[in-house]
Amino acid sequence: MARPRSFDTDAAIEKAMHVFWAHGYEGASLPDLLEGMGLTRGSLYKAFTDKKTLFLKVLDHYECKAVQAGVALLTDPAIPNGADRIRAMFTGAYQAVTDGDQRGCLLCTAAAGPSAYDPEIAAAVEQGLTALRDGMEDALEASPAHGDLDTGGRRALADMLIAQYVGLRTMARARVSDDTLRNAVRSVGVMLA
């Protein structure tokens, strides 16, 4: 029995995600967000409380979208060999760069930035990274070459792979040469063999 919202909340979060992705948390100003989301201050604050709350919702959205897509790839039964899934994930990250996407990974940018002083953001970042790590672990379980690893060994290797992933995507954002990125991806593949 009142005026309904004239925009879709999820769509607005999706748009906000792209703004934060490009500029980072601190680098994204309110005007940036308002323009990118196509709404005014009143609407934004009414719907999302404040900038940080919005960012947390964006991180959540990112995790539901980008991270889950990664996990889906890592657990894709259509690729029987788990090591192949991991390789596919890394080459995918490299592909993104050569396709012109220099933004890296939102989670990794947040990790290097505000999560250093904001526990809530840090928790959201860790949650996403842990999800990816668990996906890596699942993939390793489906890898013949790593069948002899015990649970702890798989976990440790997955932790290494997630560090590798964070490094790769961070360097991608820093516009490191394609050669270096490709080499890094290739070497991971070799090491996994």
Place this chain on the structure above:
Amino acid sequence: MARPRSFDTDAAIEKAMHVFWAHGYEGASLPDLLEGMGLTRGSLYKAFTDKKTLFLKVLDHYECKAVQAGVALLTDPAIPNGADRIRAMFTGAYQAVTDGDQRGCLLCTAAAGPSAYDPEIAAAVEQGLTALRDGMEDALEASPAHGDLDTGGRRALADMLIAQYVGLRTMARARVSDDTLRNAVRSVGVMLA
């Protein structure tokens, strides 16, 4: 034939480095810097032009200090096996975290942050990372286990290791659990064997 500077420029840059290291480039405000460096606006702008120029000098200082220390370790003839040097470097990074240093690596923070939109900063970051990568390469050259690699193979492996390093230090800044960091370091060591 004029009033001399009452502070040591290098010492001031060193102090500025710690401020940027803790807060990041965008997160470090002028008042933060002034307090940390112990001088006033007039002196700072007279000596360092502006914030970005100061940051570039800080990056340069960091490279001369922290990066060169890393390279020295990677080329240390006192450790005959190059792979041991690399292991030492990674365990050192892990040690820093357990010793309470959560700041990660200034270069890596810069990589994830302003280097995405500022070419000069990006160039400085790349220079530092390349120096480290070259150090890795030198270390691999002194590793019996990697003696059969050709130049390209060594380069590729070094690129992987630098990505690993960036990931590790970025995750350290994000307060990821010690277990994960230790696992990542350990796995790198195992993979190098």
Place this chain on the structure above:
DNA sequence: TGTGTATTGTACCGATTGGTTCCTTACCGT
């Protein structure tokens, strides 16, 4: 067709941002 209610848009807020101006201060060379 009212009437109540939540959204929307705009004007505004104090605080803070990076940066400048300009007067004072202190040193070096003569």
Place this chain on the structure above:
DNA sequence: ACGGTAAGGAACCAATCGGTACAATACACA
């Protein structure tokens, strides 16, 4: 001792920051 010159310091600047107040608006329900 003095004069030229550069550093130090504080007041000041416009612009922007994230956030709020409130009036105009538009919808759902009766």
